[in-house]
Amino acid sequence: MPAKPPTVPADQQSSVAAIRHLAERGYEATTAGDLADAVGMSRSTFFRRFGSKDDVIFADHDHALAQLADFLDATELQPGEALVEGTADVLRLLVRDPEAARLRFELMHERPALRDRELVITHRYERVFARYIRRVQQPATPDWVAPSLAASLVAVHNAALRDWLRERITDAPRAVTRDLHRLTALYERWLTAEGGRQRVLVAVYDASGSPDAVLGAVAAQLDREGR
Incomplete structure (x- = not known):
């Protein structure tokens, strides 16, 4: 089944424009008010939607996390396939605008505070995955399986994203889907009844x-x- 392209709400379009503005004008030299003007919002609207210029850089992640949680709550796919599709959809969203993705990557690696914020985002993804895995795993599954698989899903996703950003691969969603199938196969005995027979x-x-x-x-x- 072909993957559906991720939707791009207006707030995400605005965050992309703001990221470009930050990269062009300089992070320190740009205020949140400058960003509001750049994306055509009033200052009150900008602060209500994004909070700060740090928050605007991670707006895509906020949307991706919400999309992932909704998908895992509603999906009828087998657990392994659901984890693969949900993770690949996150990557599709993050790379849908190559220029903005690379600018975001550069900004995060220029500022230690943004790198710390990125670690917090990583833990949020892991919690979403672990909650789903615990819900669908087989009886008597060891306690370590959910956090271990959740962390591995994020690690494989991030590795594919970095390879794409560094131009080592051209089709990040395809590469991550391949690698995620290999990963989830290692946990099949705990994800499906057939896997444990x-x-x-x-x-x-x-x-x-x-x-x-x-x-x-x-x-x-x-x-x-x-x-």
């Missing part, structure tokens, strides 16, 4: 064969089953 291998062999030959045949069949 034991498989039985039935082998037919020549009774006159040597023990080494029999073991070799069984090993070859197990290798084929594991592919």
Whole structure:
């Protein structure tokens, strides 16, 4: 099923314009009032919607978090597929405007305070993922599974985003989808009932064969089953 492009509300369009203005005029030299003028808002409207010039840089993340939480609350996909699709949708939203994404990346790495704020955002994503995983995981799943998988989802997403920003990959959503499928496969036993079932291998062999030959045949069949 082809992925639907993320919606871009007016507030997110305004935040992109504000980020461009910050990059062009300089972070320190630009006031929140300057940003309000740049995006065509009154100062009161700007402060009500974004709060500060720091907040405007992370407005896309606020929207992505809300979108992710709504998706995971409503989805009927299998848990592993839901986690892949939800995470890939976050990345699609963040890279939908390449210029703004790169400007945001540069601004965050110029100011330590913004990097600290980025860590807070990361923990918010992890909490959304962990809450969903605990809701859908199989009975008797170890307590460490939800936080471990949640953190891994964010790590894989961030790695793909950084690779895209540094022009190591061109199609970030496709790359992250591939990597996320590999990740969720490692947790399948706790996400689906089928994943926790034991498989039985039935082998037919020549009774006159040597023990080494029999073991070799069984090993070859197990290798084929594991592919």
